[in-house]
Amino acid sequence: MWNSHESVYKIIKPSEAYHAFTPPQSAKELRDRKVDEITLRLKQTMRLKAAATFGRPLGSFRPSARNFLRKHSKEPQILYGAVQLRCTKHEKRKPDLPKERPTYGKVKMMDYIKTNAEQMIHSSPNRSKCPKKPKRYALRRGFATVPTYLASRMRTLTNQNNKDNLEQQAADCGHKGTRKLDEKERITLMNNLKLKWADMNARYQRMSVVLDIESKKRRKERYEENLSQLERDIALLSRSVILVSDSVPAKVQKALTQ
Structure with a gap:
């Protein structure tokens, strides 16, 4: 049988699926829901504690006539005409408009030349960008003195030379039949x-x-x-x-x- 890829049904657009809108829960609903969950958990804990040793009491396994599966109870509930609640928690509120009417045509009488002259007279000069006077090296602290590390090095070398001289003198001593004791x-x-x-x-x-x-x-x-x-x-x-x-x-x- 001949099969063609063209069909009339491809021209007709498929119907869009309807997604039910569920409005966000308010703070009161969330609080009530959490309280119900905590209450249910406490009831279950108390029921288990009561039956922790000798089992549950007689008649507790009997089914209830009120708790039965009702028609359309597991289907999602669609609310038509519900208003979407907008979350304004993270929005920064702008300040209110001033209620007083602004004045137009107001002119400020000010003598800018006199004001500028007074500011210059009472201000202190800025000397941060002025070139600094170079300091004389001969007037610095510690000029023409031997540095500490050089003095320490010279003392170490002097002590080492004295020790070497003493050892050499001991080695070159004229005492016959003697030797230096090994370290x-x-x-x-x-x-x-x-x-x-x-x-x-x-x-x-x-x-x-x-x-x-x-x-x-x-x-x-x-x-x-x-x-x-x-x-x-x-x-x-x-x-x-x-x-x-x-x-x-x-x-x-x-x-x-x-």
Whole structure:
């Protein structure tokens, strides 16, 4: 069968769908609706609380004769001839027109030349755009003085040079059979002496205050002597340059042989 795309029905325009106009709700309607929702929610909560333990009472499941589906109850309600309410919440209101009648032809008698002269006489000159007088650099604060950072740098260099000179003098000293103590060895010895001093001081602090026995007196004197000797040794090792003899001294060797 022959099929043509042309038809009479294409010339006829389809009818426009009618959209029902629903006016915006007023503040009172919104408030009443919210109150109804809150009331319904409270009633449901109270009903559930009443049936929270033993179930709902007998007869509550019986259908009501009044709550039944009515005809056209779910269809949208169309209000014909309703006036659209305009929202004027965000509109800025203009001021009212003046009620007094304006006067026309009023002339202001004013001597502008005299007024301008009085303003110029009583006004102060504006010197912001005037060229400023240059300041002399020799009159500034801190002129012809050494800056702080240069003075600090010079002190650091002087201290470093003095330290290097002392080390060089110690290295070039004419003492035969001596050597300079290594820095790592010096720090290790000093740390060991400090640990020994802390251990002995703890023992000394744990002694009893009452010295009623001769042995306690001798032990206290021995602790005090050892502590003072350790403090002297730590002070000696705290120096920057320490010379150590390669050979064992005669007194130490004699004490070792005995």
